[in-house]
Amino acid sequence: MNSLFGDNIRYDLKSSLVVFLVALPLCLGIAIASGAPPMSGLIAGIVGGIVVGSISGSHVSVSGPAAGLTVVVLDSISSLGTFELFLASLVIAGLIQLILGIVKAGVLGYYFPHSVIKGMLTAIGLILILKQIPHALGYDKDTMGDETFLQSDNHNTFTEIWYAFEFNSPGAILIVLVALGIIIFFERPSIINHRILGVVPGALWAVLSGILINSTFQFWKPDWILDGEHLVTLPSVNSFGELGNLITFPDFSLISESTFWIVAVTLAVIGSIETLLSIDAADKMDPQKRITPNSRELVAQGIGNSVSGLIGGLPITAVIVRSSANITSGAKTKLSAILHGILLMVLILAIPGILSKIPLSCLAAILFVVGYKLAKPSIFISLYQQGKAQFIPFVVTVFAILLTDLLIGIGIGMAFGLFFVIKTNFQKAIRITERNGNYLVQLQKDVSFLNKAPLMKELEKIPYGSQVVINAEKARFIDHDIQEVLNDFIVTSFDKNIEVTTEGFRYKLTKSL
Secondary structure (H helix, E strand, O other): OHHHHHHHHHHHHHHHHHHHHHHHHHHHHHHHHOOOOHHHHHHHHHHHHHHHHHHOOOOOOEEEEOHHHHHHHHHHHHHHOOHHHHHHHHHHHHHHHHHHHHOOHHHHHHHOOHHHHHHHHHHHHHHHHHHHHHHHOOOOOOOOOOOOOEOOOOOEHHHHHHHHHHOOOHHHHHHHHHHHHHHHHHOOHHHHOOOOOOOOOHHHHHHHHHHHHHHHHHHHOHHHOOOHHHEOOOOOOOOHHHHHHOOOOOOOOOOOOHHHHHHHHHHHHHHHHHHHHHHHHHHHHOOOOOOOOHHHHHHHHHHHHHHHHHOOOOOEEEEHHHHHHHHHOOOOOOHHHHHHHHHHHHHHHHOHHHHOOOEHHHHHHHHHHHHHHHOOHHHHHHHHHOOHHHHHHHHHHHHHHHHOOHHHHHHHHHHHHHHHHHHHHHHHHEEEEEEOOEEEEEEEEEEOHHHHHHHHHHHHOOOOOOEEEEEEEEEEEEOHHHHHHHHHHHHHHOOOOOEEEEEOOOOOOOOOO
8 A cells, every 4th residue: 555655654644633533523413414314324434435536536535424415305205205316316316427527527516616715715714613612612502514694593603603602611621722732732743744743633632632621521610521412423333244234225216206307416416516616626735736537537526426325325526624634634646535434433332432522612623714714814814905897706705605505605606706717808898998989999819608698788888979989909709799899889879879889700790891
């Protein structure tokens, strides 16, 4: 293995431990929030790590159950009637994704605006911080995998924080402060690069400290002990034999029904969109700036979802929280994602007793650090300096995701991003200048239908008695819609006493010229 992955293996082993610690509660929390058995979340995490990780062309992204699909899964299970029927639709959804990958539909992922992707990453970072505050304070009423503004416990992100301050646990606060101190200490370059101290990630030491501190509370502060909902809660699995009893198999009895196919197509489309967004974001975070083949990723996700559905798992997508934890922990190759899946499978069988003693508050410390790295103040400053065409879609995306959920927020952000793309495209493709009542309309490079509305608006502003020159010497392509707009302008120019001259056109715009 060392010869296969070279010197990168020590970095990937270290980062896989961090991703495992992040993924464990998220897999369980997302399953609970989705109205599915807790084991289904772990199965999806295992398949996402081992199966998708092995097939994917991404070096740093991590796949698993996605918080953005919790509402979709919850509604789908309800509309189909049983979890087994939902699993069957997931198998078909995976096959649809596989076909999308084969026909190269992943190319659509290259057209997401940079500002929207940056906004998504920053919003996820802020959500991590805000959502972990209650867990850090020992208020664990909401599941750890819930990333939506309106929560399953009938609170929202901000009211949950309010209740957390009111009903806090001193034991959780002490644990999170110690865990944060340990992680920050181990984040120092001198420690990361140390040949001994740098071997084990600070996140693991933080988790061990949380278990130890909580155990010592019984000797000096029994009322501070964290138990029950304040700890990681695993399904009861003591052997591979028992694991088989917890696997649920799909029921294809409704495959001829339209509802079944609506669910399958919905899962395939939404899962593909979230995957492409997360892959694009992960590539931008990759220090080596490697590019993931998107269509191959859809193939990997499709196979992963079909496998997950066949053995009782949740839908799988590339997920940005685990991917960012992987990248910031120093992962070099996809071995890290594969190892995190193996760890999920092995450790829930090997040491379930120890894993069930992990306080959620010390896991919150890990996610605080991940969230801060995604939402540093410098990111806001950098986007602001790039101008409003970048900053406004960025900010809108951030707040839209914060106040709704990932998919709705991305949709709103894309709408704003598209507006500025059209506006920028017009400014580059058409240039109108005026001097002493003389107007020069320059068509530059390709002029598409996207320029139609703003061109009509600008031409309408030209006053009576003007002289207008329409120059197309630099235009390689002029859309038919643009030709029609110019024709209409020339025809009506006689009524406005506007003198129009054309230059550089390969054809006449209108017979009246």
